Amino acid sequence: MSKIKKLDINNFGSFKNYIWNSSVTPDCEFKDINIIYGRNYSGKTTLSRIFKCIENKSLHTDYKSPEFSFTLEDSSIIQSNVLTLNSLDLCVYNTDFVKENLNWLHNEDGSIEPFTVLGGDNNAIEIKVREITDKLGDNPDEEKEEYSKGLLFKLKDEKEKYNISFLLHKELNEELENKLKKKANQEIKTNSLYQNVNYRINNIRTDIETIKASNIQKLDDESTKNLTKLINEDIKLDIKILPEQKPNFKKYFLEVQEILSRKIKPSNPIQDLLNDNLLQEWVRSGRQYHENKREDCAFCGNHIDEQLWKKLDEHFSKESEELRRAITKTIDLLEVAKNGLGSFINFNEEYFYSTLQSNIKSSLDKWKILKSTYRDNIEKLITQLNSRLKDIFTSIELLPIDDASNNILELIKDINELIKTNNLKTTTLPKDQSEARTKLRLSEISKFLADIDYNKKLENIEQSKNEEERLKASKDVISTIIEQYQEDIRKLQTELNDESKGAELVNEYLEKFFGYNGFKLVAEDETTGIKYKIIRDGVEAKNLSEGECSLVSFCYFIAKIKDKLEDEVNPNSLILYIDDPISSLDNNHIFFIFSLIESIITKPKKYKQLFISTHNLDFLKYIKRLTSLNDETSHFIMEMEQKQNNKRSVLRLMPKHLKDYTTEFNYLFNEIYKLYKEVNGERSRQIENTYNQFYNIPNNIRKFLEYYLFYKYPNTNSPLDNLDKLFNDNVPSLLNRVVNEYSHLTFIDRGWSPIDVAEVEECVKIVIEKIKEKDVEQYEALKQSIGADTNAN
Numbered sequence: 001m002s003k004i005k006k007l008d009i010n011n012f013g014s015f016k017n018y019i020w021n022s023s024v025t026p027d028c029e030f031k032d033i034n035i036i037y038g039r040n041y042s043g044k045t046t047l048s049r050i051f052k053c054i055e056n057k058s059l060h061t062d063y064k065s066p067e068f069s070f071t072l073e074d075s076s077i078i079q080s081n082v083l084t085l086n087s088l089d090l091c092v093y094n095t096d097f098v099k100e101n102l103n104w105l106h107n108e109d110g111s112i113e114p115f116t117v118l119g120g121d122n123n124a125i126e127i128k129v130r131e132i133t134d135k136l137g138d139n140p141d142e143e144k145e146e147y148s149k150g151l152l153f154k155l156k157d158e159k160e161k162y163n164i165s166f167l168l169h170k171e172l173n174e175e176l177e178n179k180l181k182k183k184a185n186q187e188i189k190t191n192s193l194y195q196n197v198n199y200r201i202n203n204i205r206t207d208i209e210t211i212k213a214s215n216i217q218k219l220d221d222e223s224t225k226n227l228t229k230l231i232n233e234d235i236k237l238d239i240k241i242l243p244e245q246k247p248n249f250k251k252y253f254l255e256v257q258e259i260l261s262r263k264i265k266p267s268n269p270i271q272d273l274l275n276d277n278l279l280q281e282w283v284r285s286g287r288q289y290h291e292n293k294r295e296d297c298a299f300c301g302n303h304i305d306e307q308l309w310k311k312l313d314e315h316f317s318k319e320s321e322e323l324r325r326a327i328t329k330t331i332d333l334l335e336v337a338k339n340g341l342g343s344f345i346n347f348n349e350e351y352f353y354s355t356l357q358s359n360i361k362s363s364l365d366k367w368k369i370l371k372s373t374y375r376d377n378i379e380k381l382i383t384q385l386n387s388r389l390k391d392i393f394t395s396i397e398l399l400p401i402d403d404a405s406n407n408i409l410e411l412i413k414d415i416n417e418l419i420k421t422n423n424l425k426t427t428t429l430p431k432d433q434s435e436a437r438t439k440l441r442l443s444e445i446s447k448f449l450a451d452i453d454y455n456k457k458l459e460n461i462e463q464s465k466n467e468e469e470r471l472k473a474s475k476d477v478i479s480t481i482i483e484q485y486q487e488d489i490r491k492l493q494t495e496l497n498d499e500s501k502g503a504e505l506v507n508e509y510l511e512k513f514f515g516y517n518g519f520k521l522v523a524e525d526e527t528t529g530i531k532y533k534i535i536r537d538g539v540e541a542k543n544l545s546e547g548e549c550s551l552v553s554f555c556y557f558i559a560k561i562k563d564k565l566e567d568e569v570n571p572n573s574l575i576l577y578i579d580d581p582i583s584s585l586d587n588n589h590i591f592f593i594f595s596l597i598e599s600i601i602t603k604p605k606k607y608k609q610l611f612i613s614t615h616n617l618d619f620l621k622y623i624k625r626l627t628s629l630n631d632e633t634s635h636f637i638m639e640m641e642q643k644q645n646n647k648r649s650v651l652r653l654m655p656k657h658l659k660d661y662t663t664e665f666n667y668l669f670n671e672i673y674k675l676y677k678e679v680n681g682e683r684s685r686q687i688e689n690t691y692n693q694f695y696n697i698p699n700n701i702r703k704f705l706e707y708y709l710f711y712k713y714p715n716t717n718s719p720l721d722n723l724d725k726l727f728n729d730n731v732p733s734l735l736n737r738v739v740n741e742y743s744h745l746t747f748i749d750r751g752w753s754p755i756d757v758a759e760v761e762e763c764v765k766i767v768i769e770k771i772k773e774k775d776v777e778q779y780e781a782l783k784q785s786i787g788a789d790t791n792a793n
Helices: 044-056 080-085 095-101 122-136 151-188 201-214 221-232 249-260 271-275 277-290 306-315 318-338 354-390 405-452 454-495 499-514 546-565 587-602 617-623 656-660 664-679 690-712 719-726 733-742 748-752 757-774 776-785
Strands: 004-012 015-018 033-038 067-072 077-079 089-093 519-523 531-536 574-579 609-614 633-643 646-653
Touching (some): 015 044, 015 646, 044 095, 089 095, 089 546, 122 151, 122 454, 151 201, 151 454, 221 354, 249 354, 499 519, 499 546, 546 587, 656 664, 690 719, 733 757
Parallel strands (some): 089 574, 574 609
Antiparallel strands (some): 519 531, 633 646
């Protein structure tokens, strides 16, 4: 639970439009201990009643339209209109507490009737405990013939449902977990194809996320086969790049075209030969078997005379023979060219990595076609040349032939790109094989997910999880309600503790802290220990003084909260507000009240936060010394502020002289002494609010001299009449002027003139040095009281 940090009061009794940040400061907050000083009727009790509203979780009935809000340490706010929702554990001691719990103290005739201590509500408490017990019902784990079924039975039922749901969710999770483990450890991990001996369930979960994110499907058989071949491949030798050279078909075509188109005639042709190409070719062929070899014809046996040889020479002229030789030579050249592409490519697809084999096979198939086309085209040229050779004197028109040379060159370039890619793959093969393994693994896992209907299993697990969480929430709600009821019973039973122990505590406090061993509470009926009477010096007391009432009331309050202070289940959770516990007490009893608070509440440090208010300066002096949880104490003053005709209570920060000094006398000396040190140049730090301080100093000097002279010469109601005694009848005129004119508007024209700083400084010096001169011990004691160095001047 949080501490209280701030309080705003729009309307509550004497508080009107009170805003913390305006009246205190935004930076200042309530701390561990909060001391509030205020005179009677300044609003202290009213403030305690606002805190009492928090304790009671309801508004005070005596105030109309109350409106206030508390700001807590966790920045939450408690509004006056929703008090029932606050969870602060707060106890308030004020006059209302005394009236509610010890109303016999307020009998008009002052008489005392036997009264209930710490247990007057036992019957009501037992009824509440019974009501809660009925709601809880019997414990289903206890054996009984008949059960009262309540929340405990309902909790057992909800627990059983939850356990079934929990086990189902666990079973579905484990089933999927085991399948994933088996796939990872027994199939992926052990398969040499994937080469991942460290593959575990975390890896398969990661792969599943990858598959889902990229929507990876199972690979087809062909892709699987190709990737497997890639994984099993060894490094291949580099293939030499093919020469990128275009074939000479165009050149051949032009040469043949020129040869075929030549026109020649015999010088003296033999008409019969011209008319019959076969006969002409037969004669020409026969010449080479007869000329210069035989004189007779080998066919007919007739003699071949010179005239016939001359006639044949004139028909088969030199020009025709040269053409014949050109044709023969070109045919031989074309025969070589026809077979030239046969050995141009000396590799097949096996020379390539599997990923490129289909591409290179396709290119090689195209090569075969283009090579065949090229060969056929050359053959066409040869055929035409042979035709001319047979009819040498008849020219031939060579028809156009599609040239495949460009296609061949482009294909060679494409094949070279594949060769380059293949050669480069030698350096990337390990990486490619790793990627292939990953693809195959993801494909296998994708198939696995489909086989086990993975998405459906996830859906079932999610549904079972949601059901488990729903049942757990239902179970936890009932369990929380039961725990709260059980805590309520524990607290109520704590209130049912033996009242005699409470009375003993009151007697213990009266004797230990106040020395009242003859003043005690005694049970009227020792059997029940509920009704008590007060015994003073062995005789039943019939009336009490106001001081005795205050002592009994406060001891009763401390006894009542002692169990909460010592609560081990919820330690340090109690917030206390103590309003003026020292009414009508003398100084000894005031100190004992302080000792009781210090010993029982603050020194053991078992509380969360303490608020304590008083109108008594002596009590204020003591409570400044209370032990704080974290050495943090805030000091406030409660004042009745009047604006125009309206009065209102205001809580402000306590003035410095009340907070830091025992008396105003010490405070005034501190203000004067600080300026004195500054004038003498003994402090390098500039004093705070210098300009305002100079205007306050004359009045401070006057008030200080009044205190000082009264203590030294307590023979008059006008202490300044003895000022001449301090200065041996030689009071400096400057001091008189500063004390009388600057501190009081003795002369109206003084109000129009600015203060003379030098005069004020000189006056301070005169006063301090005179006291130091005439009363060294008093001077040193005053310095010590404000924490000044007693060894310094």
